[in-house]
Structure formats: C-alpha cells, structure tokens
Amino acid sequence: MPVTPADYPKYMRIAHEQALKSLSEGGIPIGGCIVHAPTGDVLSKGHNKRVQENSNIKHGETDALENLGRVREGLLRECIMFTTLSPCIMCSGTCVLYKFPTVVLAENDNFVGGEDFLRSQGVEVVNLKDAEITKMMADWIASDAGKKIWNEDIGEVSAE
Amino acid sequence: MPVTPADYPKYMRIAHEQALKSLSEGGIPIGGCIVHAPTGDVLSKGHNKRVQENSNIKHGETDALENLGRVREGLLRECIMFTTLSPCIMCSGTCVLYKFPTVVLAENDNFVGGEDFLRSQGVEVVNLKDAEITKMMADWIASDAGKKIWNEDIGEVSAE
Numbered sequence: 001m002p003v004t005p006a007d008y009p010k011y012m013r014i015a016h017e018q019a020l021k022s023l024s025e026g027g028i029p030i031g032g033c034i035v036h037a038p039t040g041d042v043l044s045k046g047h048n049k050r051v052q053e054n055s056n057i058k059h060g061e062t063d064a065l066e067n068l069g070r071v072r073e074g075l076l077r078e079c080i081m082f083t084t085l086s087p088c089i090m091c092s093g094t095c096v097l098y099k100f101p102t103v104v105l106a107e108n109d110n111f112v113g114g115e116d117f118l119r120s121q122g123v124e125v126v127n128l129k130d131a132e133i134t135k136m137m138a139d140w141i142a143s144d145a146g147k148k149i150w151n152e153d154i155g156e157v158s159a160e
Numbered sequence: 161m162p163v164t165p166a167d168y169p170k171y172m173r174i175a176h177e178q179a180l181k182s183l184s185e186g187g188i189p190i191g192g193c194i195v196h197a198p199t200g201d202v203l204s205k206g207h208n209k210r211v212q213e214n215s216n217i218k219h220g221e222t223d224a225l226e227n228l229g230r231v232r233e234g235l236l237r238e239c240i241m242f243t244t245l246s247p248c249i250m251c252s253g254t255c256v257l258y259k260f261p262t263v264v265l266a267e268n269d270n271f272v273g274g275e276d277f278l279r280s281q282g283v284e285v286v287n288l289k290d291a292e293i294t295k296m297m298a299d300w301i302a303s304d305a306g307k308k309i310w311n312e313d314i315g316e317v318s319a320e
Binding site for chain 2: 050054055056057058062065066068069070073074076077088089090091092093094096097098099114117151152154155156157158
C-alpha cells in the first residue's frame with residue numbers, strides 16, 4: 001500500500017526501535033529507516049555506530065543506507081528517509097545525493113541539522129514532533145555518555 | 161612540517177594511489193586522504209567501495225574518514241581533505257559537518273559536486289586540475305564498468 005502521512009508514526013517507531021537498540025549497546029540513540037513510498041515496504045533500517053564500530057560516518061540515516069547495499073538506479077528516489085533526529089549536514093547531503101523526495105524526522109528540539117538545505121534542494125521535510133523520542137534524546141545528551149560523545153558526533157568542540 | 165599549497169600534489173598522489181587500488185579491485189577509481197595541516201601527517205586514506213563492499217556511503221572521502229575512526233574533538237578542523245574528484249554532495253556535507261577548512265580536489269572535468277556549497281559554508285576549495293587523474297576517471301567512466309556503475313554512484317539514472 002502506498003505510504004500516506006498517516007503512516008509516518010508507524011514507520012518512525014522502527015527508527016525509534018533502532019535508536020533504543022543503539023542505546024542498549026552503549027551507543028548514540030539515533031535510528032533511521034528507509035521506506036519505499038509506493039509499496040510501504042521497509043527496505044532497510046540502521047542506527048548510529050560511532051561507539052559500536054568506532055565510526056565517523058555511520059549515523060542513523062547513513063547506516064540504514066549501508067545496510068541496504070546497492071539497489072537499482074533511481075530506487076531511492078521513490079523512498080522516504082525516517083530519522084529520529086533532524087539530519088546532520090552529512091546525512092542531509094546524502095539524502096540529496098540519492099534524491100530522496102521526503103525526509104521525516106521525529107524531532108529537532110535537541111539538534112537542528114540540514115533542514116533548510118534539504119528544502120532548498122526540493123526535499124520535503126516533515127517533523128513529527130514526537131515527545132517520547134525528544135525526551136529519549138534529551139536524557140541521553142544530558143547523561144555522562146552524552147556529555148562525552150555528543151559533540152564529537154556533530155563536529156562540535158566541548159567547552160573546557 | 162606545516163602543509164603549504166606546494167605540497168598538495170604530493171598528498172594528491174596518495175589519493176591517486178587509492179583510486180588506482182580501487183580500480184585494480186574492479187571498483188570505482190576515486191580515492192581520498194586526510195592530512196593534518198599543522199604537521200603534514202597523513203592521518204588516513206581510503207577509496208570508493210561501492211563494488212568491493214556493496215556500499216552506498218563509502219566514497220573516497222567518507223572511506224578515509226571511516227578508516228580513521230574516532231579522533232579527538234576538533235582534530236578534523238585542522239585537516240585537509242584530498243580527493244581525486246570533485247566531492248559529491250554527501251561528501252561535501254561530511255566535510256562541512258567535521259569543519260574541514262580546506263578540500264583539495266584533483267579535477268572536476270568529469271563531475272562537479274558540492275563545490276559551491278562548500279564555499280558557501282566557508283570551506284576553501286582548491287582544484288589541482290591534474291591531467292593524469294582526469295584521464296584516469298574519464299577512461300573509467302567511458303569503460304563498460306563505468307557505464308554500468310557510475311550513475312548509481314552519483315544518484316543519477318541512465319538513459320534507456
């Protein structure tokens with residue numbers, strides 16, 4: 001069945017589960033999933049792997065793409081990227097490269113990434129303003145782990 | 161020794177070697193390397209792994225970052241990204257995320273990526289206009305392998 005906006009929370013739950021999986025592994029709680037809009041098929045999912053794999057490039061969105069592997073030309077133009085957090089500029093650029101028409105995020109209270117850039121490139125950006133996911137991320141950023149790791153993941157430098 | 165522009169061709173040779181390594185593996189001949197500007201240390205190198213690892217996210221630049229692994233906050237702000245080809249918008253976004261001050265590319269005759277975007281974000285972009293690397297990439301794009309794989313790597317769709 002084609003995906004409609006009423007379905008977005010259902011798919012976001014999959015991204016949320018990925019974020020919680022990462023948290024349970026001691027990782028950064030951000031998850032993503034890729035859904036084929038014409039059919040509703042969930043093609044892939046993933047989560048941040050900075051801690052788990054010592055990775056600089058595996059965020060929720062890019063890890064979902066990496067788990068997907070190669071697909072036929074143009075398939076990603078028919079897909080929606082779901083992510084639990086406003087996508088950073090790396091992940092925004094990735095969505096532009098592969099011409100995702102829509103990016104759905106759970107929240108941008110904890111971080112605002114490349115939303116304006118995505119829109120400037122014609123990508124639809126939808127914010128679900130999910131209270132539960134917002135709290136999960138806020139709690140993690142305020143935790144000891146978050147204080148140590150979060151700035152590294154978004155290219156920032158902590159105050160001395 | 162601090163890196164000066166006179167050193168750029170020497171470091172580009174490392175990225176070129178990475179591109180040739182990828183080519184010898186049946187992969188896409190694009191390579192990158194990351195150099196610490198204040199010391200001249202080559203911190204990492206990498207190449208496109210679409211074919212070798214079925215990867216959607218490992219381009220020359222991002223693979224070099226992945227091979228580097230986690231580093232101290234702010235280190236990448238002191239680094240130069242070298243790449244054999246004008247960086248696609250995914251890799252451009254990645255350089256913006258980590259605040260690379262300078263991106264040095266070998267050529268943009270075969271593809272123009274996110275150079276304007278990089279400049280708009282304050283990143284210095286230097287094009288070495290390397291004839292040998294330009295020919296290597298042009299030859300590959302025109303080859304049977306290039307005709308099959310190149311559009312996939314840059315998010316395009318081949319004409320029927």
